[in-house]
Every structure is written in structure tokens, then in C-alpha cells.
Amino acid sequence: MAAHYLEFERPIAELEAKIEELQRLSETAEGGAMDAEIAALRARAAEFRVKAYANLDPWQKMQVARHPERPHFVNYAEGLIEAFVELRGDRKYADDQALVGGVGRFRGRPVVIMGHEKGHDTASRVKHNFGSARPEGYRKAIRLMDMAENFNMPVISIIDSAGAYPGVGSEERGVAEAIARSTQRCLTLSVPMVCLITGEGMSGGAIAIAAGNRVLILEHAVYSVISPEGANSILWRGSRTAEEAAKAMKITAHDLLKRKIVDRIVPEPPGGAHSDPAAMLQIAGDVLEEELDALEGLTPDQLRAARSERFYAIGRSGL
Template identity: 80%
Template structure:
């Protein structure tokens, strides 16, 4: 599968194209004749990638967070959750495939797991509605959280959505209320919940399954009240750019950690999670395991009190 290069990665793309050309030439040349040159170019490409990703601005991080090759929920479920059994439907209207969830074992620990799924190809993106969840998706999430509470299971959620689906049918079926009730359920859970923003954490669509005891975010993920394009359109009536909006909104993991909106940043491999999905998912797994272990044995009323204290504190200390 051809690699997807972002605009700021063009110099790296050109260098890697040269490497591929030399590799083809090496097949017809004397054995080992081009190995040294190829190795030198590979080292240079790796160095360029590390340097580029060490100084990304907010808009570049937004592009990385939206990269189509970043691991999706189905990838995390396959890599981290053993014996995963998907549970479908909200028992009221339908099954929304933009939010998936079910039961499984995370490193030997029984858990309820859920998350947004955008889809990988055209058919998948249509099936999963590009990660835009409808109200039945959030009602499914509520059902899963109620099950977790009933059986005293921790919840792990993976957040990656541009926003909730704003279509007519979604509005008619009460998407705002569904998000509010899902958010309320997460805040009032009597079991540990660890949420991880793995790509885009967009608006209430993200918040509905992100109000955990601990909120983690990947190094190049974003978390915002509205996408930068929407902020530009609504706040500035399109007079500026999405790039300017992204920088003004403080949506990067580093900004969010400073403001105590998230609790921890999960490092990504050089070149972003899409450059080495296995390493990225392993790092997420390690972080989630540490956070769940720290929450073991904490009483339900203490979990609720600490979660309440954490979220009420946002915006109160000179942000």
C-alpha cells in the first residue's frame, strides 16, 4: 500500500522515492554496489523525520491526528484486547457503527472497551460514517457503561472522531441529549474509566466517551471544542485560515496537558503513530495498564468524587 505523505513531509517523500529508485537499480547492479548509498539515505530520511516531528505546529499536528494510516479502534481492539466480543445496538433504535464496543480481556484483566471507528477504505468509511456517531452510538455507549458498572469491570475508551453526526435524522433522534447522558454516565461511573484520545477528539462527539477517571492523549493527537475549520467559519466568518484557528485554539496534547485538560501524553514513534502502528499501540497499552493498576481497589464513591473534582477544576486556575 502506498504511503500517505503530508505536506510538510514532502522532502522526506522525495528522499524515500530516491531510495526506492536505488533499490530497483540495485537488483540489476553488482551485489552490494549500492548498499552503502541506500543505507546513508535511509539514515538521512530517519533523521529528517525525527527533526520534522520534533517541531510540529498545531495545524501540522491536526494533519497528523487525521492521518488515514493511524491505528483505528479495530486495530487497538485486535492488538490489545483478547477474546473481544462486540456488543451491538442501543436497544432503542439501531446499531451505530461509528462507535464500537464490547467485552474482552486487556492483558489478563476483564474490561469493557469502546471507541470511535472511522473506517479504513471507502466501504469502511461509509459503514462507520467516517467516525461521526449518531445518537444510538452514544446510547450504546451508555448501555456498555451500565454493564461495566453492573459487573464491576473497568472501562477503556478510544476517542477518535471529528464530531458527532449533525444530520437531520441524528438531530430528530436527540443527539444532543444522547451525548449529554453519555457524558453524565461516564462522569458518574462507579468503576475506573481510562479514556485515550488517539487521533481527533472533536467536540461533544468526543466528550461523550472521554470523561474518564484518567484522560490520556497521544503525542500528536488533538482535542478541541470544534474543528479548526469550524472555528474559522463561525468565529472569524472565514476571514482567516484553519491553520490560524488551530494555533489560537490550543488543541495540541502539549497545550492540553499544561491546562490540565488531559492527564498524560503517550509518546508516539518518530514519524507519528502511522509510521509504526505496532509500537504506538504497545505504548498506549502500557500507559493504560499503568493507569488501571493505579485505580485498582479504589472505592466507587472515591472514584466519583475524584472524577468530579478533576472536571470541576478545569478552567478555575488561571487558564
């Protein structure tokens, strides 16, 4: 599969195309005649990548957050969770594969893990509805959280969604009510809950599984009540651009940390999570383990009180 390059990555794409061309030529050359040139180009591409990702504006961050090759929930579950068993269905209507969850062991610790799954190709994107959950997805999340509380297991939540699905059937079956109840269940849990925003964290579809004790965000992920395109359309009647909206909305990890909407920024490998998924999983796993260890000794009352205070403080801050 050909690599997917963003607009600002064009110089990197050109260098890597040149590297591939030289590698093909070197196969027919004698004694690695082009090895030095290939190594120099690789070093230059790596340097370009580091510089490009060190100075991203909010709209570029939005593009990176949506990159199709970023690790998704299935990658985190496979890479971090031993003996993962998926649990399906909301026991009321259906199974929604936009929101996936189950049980397993995270570095020896029994956990419930759930999150949005966007899919990685056409078939899986359709299957997972591009990560936009219907009411059944959020009712499944509630079921998983109920089970976590019953068996005293911490909850890990992976957030990456452009928002809940707004279709007619979704509205008829009460998506707003399902989101509200899922948010409420997060806030009332008596077990630790750590949330990690890995790509897009948009609207109620994100907060429904992100009202935890600790809210973490990857370095190039975004978190907002609405997408930049939606803000431009609804708030500005289409008179501006999504790029202008992204800059005005303060959706980047550093803006969110400054306003105490998130608790911690998780660094990504040079070039973003999609450039080295294995390294990203290792970094995320280490941070999740640290956060769960820190919450381990708290009582149920302390966990609920800290969670409530965390979110009340956002409203009191007058952002």
C-alpha cells in the same frame, strides 16, 4: 498501497522514493552494490523525520491527528484485547458503527472497551460514517458502561472523531440528549475509566466518551470543542484561516497538559503513530495498564469523587 505523505513530509517522501528506486535497481546489480547508498539514504530519511516531528506547529499537528494511516479503534482492539467480543446496538433504534465497543481481556484483566472508528478505506469509512456517531452510538456507549458497572469491569475508551453526526435524522433522534446522557454516565460510573485520545477529539462527540478518571492523549493528537475550520467559520466568519484558528485554540497535547485538560501525554514513535503502528500499540498498552493499575484500589465513591473533581477543576481554573 502508496504511503500518504503530508505537506511538511515532502523531503522524506523524496528520499523514500529515491530509496525505492535504488532498491529496484539493486535487484539487477551484482553483490549489493547499492546497499551502502540505500542505508545512508534511510538514515537521512529517519533523521529528517525525527527533526520534522520535533517541531510541528498546531496546524501540522492537526494534519497528523487526521492522518488516514494512524491506528484506529479496530487496531487497538485487535492488538491489545484478547478474546474481544463486539456488542452491537443500543436496544432502542439501531446499531451505529461509528462507535464500536465490546468486552475482552486486556493483559489478563476483563474490560469493556469502546471507541470511535473512522474506517481505513472508502467502504469501511462509509460503514463507520467517518467516525461521526449518531444518537444510537452514544446510547450504545451508555449500554456498555451500564454493563461494565454491573460486572465490575474497568472501561477503556478510545477517542478519535471530528464530532458527532449533525444530520437531520441524528438531530431528530436527539443527538444532543444522547451526548449529554453519555457524558453523565461516564461521570457517574463506579468502575475505573481511562480515556485515550488517539487522533481528533472534537466537540461533544468526543467528551461523551471521554469524561473518565484519567484522560490521556497521544503526542500528536488534538482535543477541542470545535474544529479549526468550524472555529474560523463560526467565530471569525471565515475572515481568517483554519491554520490561524488551530494556533489560537491551544489544541495540542502540550497546551492541553499545561491547562490540566488532559492528564498525560503518550509518546508516539518517531514520525507519528502511523509510521510504526505496532510500536504505537505497545506504548499505548503499557500506559493504559499503568493507569488502570493506579486506579484499581479505589472505591466506587472515590472514583466518582475524583472524576467529578477533575472536571470541576477545569471550570474553576478560568482558562
